[in-house]
Amino acid sequence: MEHVYFFTGFPGFICNQLIRELLKRDDYFTKAYMLVLPSQKETAAYEITKIKQEMQGTIAEFVIVEGDITKEGLKIPQEMNDHFRSEVTHVFHLAAIYDLAIDEKTAQLVNVSGTNNVNDWVRGLDNLERYVYFSTAYVAGIREGKLYEQELVEPVGFKNHYEKTKYEAEVLVEEMKKEKPVTIIRPGIVKGHSATGETIKFDGPYFILNFLDRLSFLPIFPKIGRETGCVVNMVPVDYIIQATSYLALYKEGAGKTYHLTDPNPHTATEIYELFVNELYKRKPKGTLPLTVSRGLLTIKPVRSYLGIEKEALDYFTWQGVFDCTQAQTDLKGSGIVCPRFSDGVPAMVDFYLKNKKDQRYQIQIR
Incomplete structure (x- = not known):
């Protein structure tokens, strides 16, 4: 048919x-x-x-x-x-x-x-x-x-x-x-393609890349908030x-x-560390309290400069875990599996760096 x-x-x-x-x-x-x-x-x-x-x-x-x-x-x-x-x-x-x-x-x-x-x-x-x-x-x-x-x-x-x-x-x-x-x-x-990094807009995890890129002049990159073990899927x-x-x-x-969803998601801290390492070949040092981060992002000129929506921060502190048993069961035998996030970070960051100045990828920060 x-x-x-x-x-x-x-x-x-x-x-x-x-x-x-x-x-x-x-x-x-x-x-x-x-x-x-x-x-x-x-x-x-x-x-x-x-x-x-x-x-x-x-x-x-x-x-x-x-x-x-x-x-x-x-x-x-x-x-x-x-x-x-x-x-x-x-x-x-x-x-x-x-x-x-x-x-x-x-x-x-x-x-x-x-x-x-x-x-x-x-x-x-x-x-x-x-x-x-x-x-x-x-x-x-x-x-x-x-x-x-x-x-x-x-x-x-x-x-x-x-x-x-x-x-x-x-x-x-x-x-x-x-x-x-x-x-x-x-x-x-x-996020973007696991092998090529291709995407059409820099939102979601790309807000963190914007943040890190626009603060590249800092001698260190502090962690945002304390380690809570929450995962970002x-x-x-x-x-x-x-x-x-x-x-x-x-x-x-x-x-x-x-x-x-990713059956083996990384924690927010792991994702942040992967980005810092891929961008600058170093590890985060110190901690920027979450209350300070939220306060700064209520100021529109600040979030516009950093290229990050204040609502995005909620997803890096939320303690939910998605069960995807049904999807994994029905995909079994198809050869379709979710790639590890960490494996795709190099391509993701590379695509970001090549296109970060192209305003077609950057979303309007409200």
């Missing part, structure tokens, strides 16, 4: 890489529709050209569909929706606001209302084989301890509006499991792409939620 894909979140990096991987993995991939905002149509067309060039010999057809997940019916003309009803077999919903510092209104509009609109649209598909939703492992909010894939427990609080709205959106998609074959993907903190984008494409086509993956 032919597989006809529909994607939101194109031409975003994870989405365009996922399409490439699915083309390699799925022999039945015949067509892909990409829902794109009108303002991104030109960029999307360019990315499709690149995909065709890289995937020489593919017979798959690529079609840009102008629309908007924040609008009812995704703002797709009804005559097109009538056609999609019988044609689309696989839907990947990746479009979202991922900024940790985003305001609540915007996050609600895109992450929650947008997902609700996509769900309603998916309900109208007659031949759907899989609906894959990109969530985040951090729907756990401020819950700590061991966190399991089969859980979707509302925490007493969240670290930011991004987490809160992604939780609310996942609740909506979880309900869809009663109606459609749904697979929910919960990645950890996504970072996963390379290539693992996310490979695992998602496999699980999306895995028959038993329907109805499941997967933590695509």
